[in-house]
Amino acid sequence: MRSAGATRAKRMDTAEPMAGEKKSRKASKEIRKQQLIEATIDSLAKRGYAETTLANVADGAKLSRGIVNFHFESKENLLIATLQFMADEYAQHWSTALEKAGPSAAERMWALVAADFDRRMTTKRKLAAWCAFWGEAKSRPTYQALCGARDLNYQRTFEDLCAEMRIEGGYAYDAESAALAICSSMEGLWLRLMMSDGLTREAAHKAAIECIIGFFPKHIGREGPIKT
Amino acid sequence: MRSAGATRAKRMDTAEPMAGEKKSRKASKEIRKQQLIEATIDSLAKRGYAETTLANVADGAKLSRGIVNFHFESKENLLIATLQFMADEYAQHWSTALEKAGPSAAERMWALVAADFDRRMTTKRKLAAWCAFWGEAKSRPTYQALCGARDLNYQRTFEDLCAEMRIEGGYAYDAESAALAICSSMEGLWLRLMMSDGLTREAAHKAAIECIIGFFPKHIGREGPIKT
DNA sequence: GTATTTTGAATGATCATTCAGCAAGCATCT
DNA sequence: AGATGCTTGCTGAATGATCATTCAAAATAC
Numbered sequence: 001m002r003s004a005g006a007t008r009a010k011r012m013d014t015a016e017p018m019a020g021e022k023k024s025r026k027a028s029k030e031i032r033k034q035q036l037i038e039a040t041i042d043s044l045a046k047r048g049y050a051e052t053t054l055a056n057v058a059d060g061a062k063l064s065r066g067i068v069n070f071h072f073e074s075k076e077n078l079l080i081a082t083l084q085f086m087a088d089e090y091a092q093h094w095s096t097a098l099e100k101a102g103p104s105a106a107e108r109m110w111a112l113v114a115a116d117f118d119r120r121m122t123t124k125r126k127l128a129a130w131c132a133f134w135g136e137a138k139s140r141p142t143y144q145a146l147c148g149a150r151d152l153n154y155q156r157t158f159e160d161l162c163a164e165m166r167i168e169g170g171y172a173y174d175a176e177s178a179a180l181a182i183c184s185s186m187e188g189l190w191l192r193l194m195m196s197d198g199l200t201r202e203a204a205h206k207a208a209i210e211c212i213i214g215f216f217p218k219h220i221g222r223e224g225p226i227k228t
Numbered sequence: 229m230r231s232a233g234a235t236r237a238k239r240m241d242t243a244e245p246m247a248g249e250k251k252s253r254k255a256s257k258e259i260r261k262q263q264l265i266e267a268t269i270d271s272l273a274k275r276g277y278a279e280t281t282l283a284n285v286a287d288g289a290k291l292s293r294g295i296v297n298f299h300f301e302s303k304e305n306l307l308i309a310t311l312q313f314m315a316d317e318y319a320q321h322w323s324t325a326l327e328k329a330g331p332s333a334a335e336r337m338w339a340l341v342a343a344d345f346d347r348r349m350t351t352k353r354k355l356a357a358w359c360a361f362w363g364e365a366k367s368r369p370t371y372q373a374l375c376g377a378r379d380l381n382y383q384r385t386f387e388d389l390c391a392e393m394r395i396e397g398g399y400a401y402d403a404e405s406a407a408l409a410i411c412s413s414m415e416g417l418w419l420r421l422m423m424s425d426g427l428t429r430e431a432a433h434k435a436a437i438e439c440i441i442g443f444f445p446k447h448i449g450r451e452g453p454i455k456t
Numbered sequence: 457g458t459a460t461t462t463t464g465a466a467t468g469a470t471c472a473t474t475c476a477g478c479a480a481g482c483a484t485c486t
Numbered sequence: 487a488g489a490t491g492c493t494t495g496c497t498g499a500a501t502g503a504t505c506a507t508t509c510a511a512a513a514t515a516c
Contacts, residue, residue, distance in 0.1 A: 135363015
């Protein structure tokens with residue numbers, strides 16, 4: 001194990017220049033928390049939920065054993081904070097993509113799908129961490145709530161887009177079913193990206209695009225949203 | 229805890245009539261193993277993977293603490309046997325559905341999708357158990373292999389059906405992407421069935437049907453495969 | 457009778473949590 | 487500037503709880 005001095009030196013290298021007096025302390029605390037969350041994601045990806053121990057996390061962060069309980073009070077709190085972080089990051093990511101997209105429903109849906117298969121989101125590491133939480137969500141209300149909140153806005157946004165295109169295109173199905181099928185498909189593709197080594201991010205993205213083309217053939221083509 | 233006598237009496241009620249002398253012993257062993265596997269699925273569904281202990285399983289089966297190690301040697305063996313059992317059952321289920329289906333690709337696909345949302349397969353109990361294993365599959369090669377084997381034949385069958393209809397209908401996409409999108413969608417729907425209380429089996433099945441209609445509009449309609 | 461199955465207490469390993477003590481940052485005083 | 491004391495952050499050994507596994511003895515089947 002590394003000495004405390006080395007660790008601290010490293011932190012000071014990477015941390016901000018410490019302008020204010022109170023700020024530097026607070027920043028340090030947040031940075032340390034984030035460091036532990038990243039180490040938790042690493043361990044979840046490497047060892048899975050059941051085999052992730054506080055010792056693993058601490059070792060991964062190159063810190064001592066008691067550190068997690070000092071910053072998070074308990075293992076459960078650490079895991080909740082980790083899931084919270086991933087959920088926030090995910091929401092932030094697709095929200096930003098939506099803002100940057102064009103005004104039409106087709107453009108917005110295309111952007112949402114692209115965001116879901118963005119290289120930054122589909123790391124094996126993050127997919128595995130998501131999946132670890134999914135596996136435990138059934139029996140843990142807190143995880144279920146956080147995983148569910150991930151969807152709630154996303155799915156509603158998706159439903160609105162589906163409804164808009166449905167009316168424009170005169171499609172026969174109902175918007176809820178379409179949104180459900182498409183969102184589920186993307187989640188299932190995430191699952192497979194994580195599980196099998198044979199599937200690439202690009203192939204998964206392509207499959208998702210075929211899926212939305214199936215639902216909105218007048219609005220979306222293989223090359224992108226269809227301009228009218 | 230119940231007495232051993234009561235348990236055994238119950239087993240003899242439900243077990244086969246015990247014809248041969250050697251056979252009855254062997255049967256008893258298999259029955260006891262199955263009983264423990266069922267208790268494991270119960271515990272996975274109720275408590276999740278991480279919190280499932282051998283004591284839970286034994287209590288659930290109304291048997292004593294050491295029983296699992298006697299029949300399965302280790303906790304790991306029990307879990308592998310449980311996953312194996314679920315995988316076999318699943319494969320058996322869709323294979324049977326496929327055999328019973330009509331000869332056309334559309335009929336066969338309709339039957340496969342219906343099988344996936346059959347009441348017997350989409351119990352919260354079983355979905356939760358599947359999901360518990362998915363969550364650990366990333367870091368456990370044995371689980372990964374068993375979960376993957378689940379797909380291998382299924383997906384290949386699906387790809388063949390997609391390819392057949394694609395040629396008949398002159399659809400523009402490639403069969404692999406279509407099969408991937410549809411299979412993933414169904415897996416994602418399973419995930420959601422397990423997670424959220426708001427989604428019903430029927431709604432999930434409907435969404436899956438809309439998905440395949442999108443891919444094969446000339447072959448499949450909302451009421452079933454389209455006869456030509 | 458012997459062989460098989462089951463029990464449940466004992467064992468030892470793993471792990472989360474605690475906490476007394478150490479180190480570093482920071483302000484105040486000389 | 488250097489010394490002093492206070493606060494915050496961190497360490498790692500100790501603690502106690504949980505749990506898989508073992509096994510001697512008991513129960514049951516044959």
